[in-house]
Amino acid sequence: MKLSYSFLIIAALSLVLSIYLPWWIIAPISLAVCYYAQLSWAKSFLVSFISVYLVWLGSIYFFDYGTIRSIVGDLFSMPANVTPYFAAALGGLIAGLFGAAGSLLKPKS
Amino acid sequence: MRKISGLSLLLIGLVLVYILEHSWKIGDNPLPPLGKLLNPYTGVWQNSEDKLTYTDIDLNSKYVKNEVKIVFDDRMVPHIYAQNIEDALFAQGYVEAYHRLFQMDVSTRSPDGRLAEVFGESLLEYDKKQRRLGLGFAADNAVEGWKKFPESYALVEQYSRGVNHFINQLKPEDYPMEYKLLDFAPTEWTPRHCALHLKAMTQTLAGYEEDIEMSNALKLFGKSDFATIYPEHNIKDVPVIPGPYPYANPRLDLADNTVANKIIAGIERPRSNPGVGSNNWAVAGSKTASGTPILANDPHLGLTLPSAWYEIAITTPAFSARGVSLPGQPGIMIGFNEHIAWGETNVGHDVMDYHEINWLDSNQTVYGLDGKKMDVTYRVETIKVKNKRDVIDSVRYTFWGPVVDDDKNLALRWLAHDMAPGPEIQTFVKGMQCRNYDEYLDATGGFYCPFQNFLYADNHGEIGLRVNGSIPVKRAGQGRMVSTGKLSSDDWQGFIPRNQNPQIRNPKTGFVTSANQWSTYSAYPYYYNGSFEPYRGRMTNRMLSKMDSISAHDMIALQQNVYSIQAEEALPILLKYLDESYHKHAFTELIKEWDYNYTADSKAATIFDTWFTEFHELLWDEVYGVRDVTALPEPDIWVTISLLEKNPTNKFFDIASTKKQETVLDIVAQSFVKTLEKLGRDVPKWVDYKKARIPHLTRLPAFSQENIQIGGYKHSINAMQQSFGPSWRMVVELTEKPTAYGIYPGGQSGNPASAYYKNNIEKWASGQYDKLTIETKAQEIPNPKFSITIKQ
Numbered sequence: 001m002k003l004s005y006s007f008l009i010i011a012a013l014s015l016v017l018s019i020y021l022p023w024w025i026i027a028p029i030s031l032a033v034c035y036y037a038q039l040s041w042a043k044s045f046l047v048s049f050i051s052v053y054l055v056w057l058g059s060i061y062f063f064d065y066g067t068i069r070s071i072v073g074d075l076f077s078m079p080a081n082v083t084p085y086f087a088a089a090l091g092g093l094i095a096g097l098f099g100a101a102g103s104l105l106k107p108k109s
Numbered sequence: 110m111r112k113i114s115g116l117s118l119l120l121i122g123l124v125l126v127y128i129l130e131h132s133w134k135i136g137d138n139p140l141p142p143l144g145k146l147l148n149p150y151t152g153v154w155q156n157s158e159d160k161l162t163y164t165d166i167d168l169n170s171k172y173v174k175n176e177v178k179i180v181f182d183d184r185m186v187p188h189i190y191a192q193n194i195e196d197a198l199f200a201q202g203y204v205e206a207y208h209r210l211f212q213m214d215v216s217t218r219s220p221d222g223r224l225a226e227v228f229g230e231s232l233l234e235y236d237k238k239q240r241r242l243g244l245g246f247a248a249d250n251a252v253e254g255w256k257k258f259p260e261s262y263a264l265v266e267q268y269s270r271g272v273n274h275f276i277n278q279l280k281p282e283d284y285p286m287e288y289k290l291l292d293f294a295p296t297e298w299t300p301r302h303c304a305l306h307l308k309a310m311t312q313t314l315a316g317y318e319e320d321i322e323m324s325n326a327l328k329l330f331g332k333s334d335f336a337t338i339y340p341e342h343n344i345k346d347v348p349v350i351p352g353p354y355p356y357a358n359p360r361l362d363l364a365d366n367t368v369a370n371k372i373i374a375g376i377e378r379p380r381s382n383p384g385v386g387s388n389n390w391a392v393a394g395s396k397t398a399s400g401t402p403i404l405a406n407d408p409h410l411g412l413t414l415p416s417a418w419y420e421i422a423i424t425t426p427a428f429s430a431r432g433v434s435l436p437g438q439p440g441i442m443i444g445f446n447e448h449i450a451w452g453e454t455n456v457g458h459d460v461m462d463y464h465e466i467n468w469l470d471s472n473q474t475v476y477g478l479d480g481k482k483m484d485v486t487y488r489v490e491t492i493k494v495k496n497k498r499d500v501i502d503s504v505r506y507t508f509w510g511p512v513v514d515d516d517k518n519l520a521l522r523w524l525a526h527d528m529a530p531g532p533e534i535q536t537f538v539k540g541m542q543c544r545n546y547d548e549y550l551d552a553t554g555g556f557y558c559p560f561q562n563f564l565y566a567d568n569h570g571e572i573g574l575r576v577n578g579s580i581p582v583k584r585a586g587q588g589r590m591v592s593t594g595k596l597s598s599d600d601w602q603g604f605i606p607r608n609q610n611p612q613i614r615n616p617k618t619g620f621v622t623s624a625n626q627w628s629t630y631s632a633y634p635y636y637y638n639g640s641f642e643p644y645r646g647r648m649t650n651r652m653l654s655k656m657d658s659i660s661a662h663d664m665i666a667l668q669q670n671v672y673s674i675q676a677e678e679a680l681p682i683l684l685k686y687l688d689e690s691y692h693k694h695a696f697t698e699l700i701k702e703w704d705y706n707y708t709a710d711s712k713a714a715t716i717f718d719t720w721f722t723e724f725h726e727l728l729w730d731e732v733y734g735v736r737d738v739t740a741l742p743e744p745d746i747w748v749t750i751s752l753l754e755k756n757p758t759n760k761f762f763d764i765a766s767t768k769k770q771e772t773v774l775d776i777v778a779q780s781f782v783k784t785l786e787k788l789g790r791d792v793p794k795w796v797d798y799k800k801a802r803i804p805h806l807t808r809l810p811a812f813s814q815e816n817i818q819i820g821g822y823k824h825s826i827n828a829m830q831q832s833f834g835p836s837w838r839m840v841v842e843l844t845e846k847p848t849a850y851g852i853y854p855g856g857q858s859g860n861p862a863s864a865y866y867k868n869n870i871e872k873w874a875s876g877q878y879d880k881l882t883i884e885t886k887a888q889e890i891p892n893p894k895f896s897i898t899i900k901q
Binding site: 024062075087097107 | 145
């Protein structure tokens, strides 16, 4: 499977399924997509990371009118504007790990 | 190799997910479940609120009989329009949960000792103490009592159903932010929660006792010195009800041997709330410009975010009322309708008495009373602790009440534990519907505890005030100290008949006022003791007696008054005794010119406040010097001033620990020097010294408000201390259609991300008010934000 397809499928599934399922659904999604995608583990990590990172970042900007940023910033002692990127990176990291695992677990044909 | 790497990564990933899904503790700092908290779909981002995008809501419930319309105005105040009171209370429960669910949850967990369940082990000791005080037991009793009046119990049930309707429709992403941070879920609301809420208020307002401290002081100082340090009445007091008291009752004397005659070890004592208090007053038409009565009320509580109060308006075909409620209780506590206005202040009587338990067995399960053997009963308290095992405490209950402290062998007799004999819970639901004073006295007659000064005014021209609650009949001096607990006849001797409670109606003076001072002069034929405020009541009386042609704006100005009678009395004497050599000092220059007002920018206020405190503690070194060994009460500040005025050669001016015989001159000089040292060259303005702040219920700085610019102090009418102060200010002029003003330091929404979370703090601090109008029709609300319609 091409890089761009993997990217789009992870993004689409993350976006849709997260509405109904717990946040960690991004983990099995990345795992499964990268298992079948036949990309290198490094590419799998990157594609899962960036895909979920962007979906989460976009979603956060969609949901937050601006006040949550500053509250999360106060709570975790970080600048308000950094918080959406921090949150998105958390999601990206989980997706990336599971994506890379998925690629490595697939036996080479 | 690939497979091993893959499995390793999978494992790391799973561990990370687990970590992000659960809450942790790093050192003393709790770490919330970051994955749950920060993901965009169920995390905190979902709690964002844009003040431009509120949309109308339609609901269905089988518990409403007719359509209910709730319109939120431009300050997010709900105006409820219902066809009957039952539907209106369903709506009240719904909107209070809608805006304040977490607050309602926590404020009922606190009395019930269920905070450790959500905050963790750090609050376990607090929970234990609350359970030992028997607040959950008290709530159970209250509900049993309410059930005896099915008609009024139905009102609490309706309110609870409204709360639950809101809770039941919540999905995890909709939970208020605090639930997400603490990682727990709201649970069903029951009438017992309303009882718990009432008991929490009772603990705040009727939780005063200094029994152990007073007993210790009597033993330590002896009768004569005790009377000097801890007298009960100040001759300058102006009580709430000046009399006459046309009730015949023989004073009951207390036998000396019923007071525990020993020092009770341990200095860890629960602190009663030093900042709790309130002002209210009503002036008759004879004293107002419009010729109609004006009522004013500002209750002082520990200020929190969200605020204790919630603004609400309720209209049915029978009435139309507006004011503030306490989320968790049905009805309007302080407010007005088209005919009357009402408000309360705390009374402050001591209804919390400790009795020694005379154990007859080593297991401490059998005790002696009236010469007979008595068995304890048990109430098993299971305390849930977050991420830990449950903790079980079997609390022993005696004739008097729970054994609060095992080491001290003391049991607590507290009015809060009693089942109210009357329809207690209807007080504020019926009260808000009244049209005249007789109706109001009847509606509020079932109110039990915590005693409140129920103030009233109406548009027929009546004003009145009743010290309301079931006041126990005590022997003179009873309940001030620990009792030996040997005789059941040392219990209270029944209750004062409600029509003999201190009260006043349409006095010739043209005004009534209360500010937590003594309820009566000592001529009142029943003994009571308690914690009473020495200055605010004198100030309201002083001001109101000389005011005429009063307008609502004069009353607003009076609520802002920061004048200190304490300073007016004490400062000239302190200066008189201050050595000449200090008179040229910059400090002295400043305070000599001071007008005794604790304004925000006053430096003189800072100096006086520090100086007086230093002087007071130095004068009473006999007390403050041993308080770290023995629990003792603090002497009242009026006693200090009275000593300065009348008895400047009193032996207490000597400092016990020195060989020298100090006099008042020495104490004044030494305390002045201490003040100089403490404040340094750059004396802060009062506002910077006081550092007023309003913390969130969780104390999280991110949700709190710091550095509030406001003057006032504990003993001025505007009694704003650091975090205690006027939690709601209201002035109502009873014109044909009432003209009313009000404000509280906070906002309607409990959501820290809402524009309506703390929008009113600055306005409140600067002494401004919002105009409060009653709109009898939903379509008359100007600039509505959105509405909720509830149908069957």
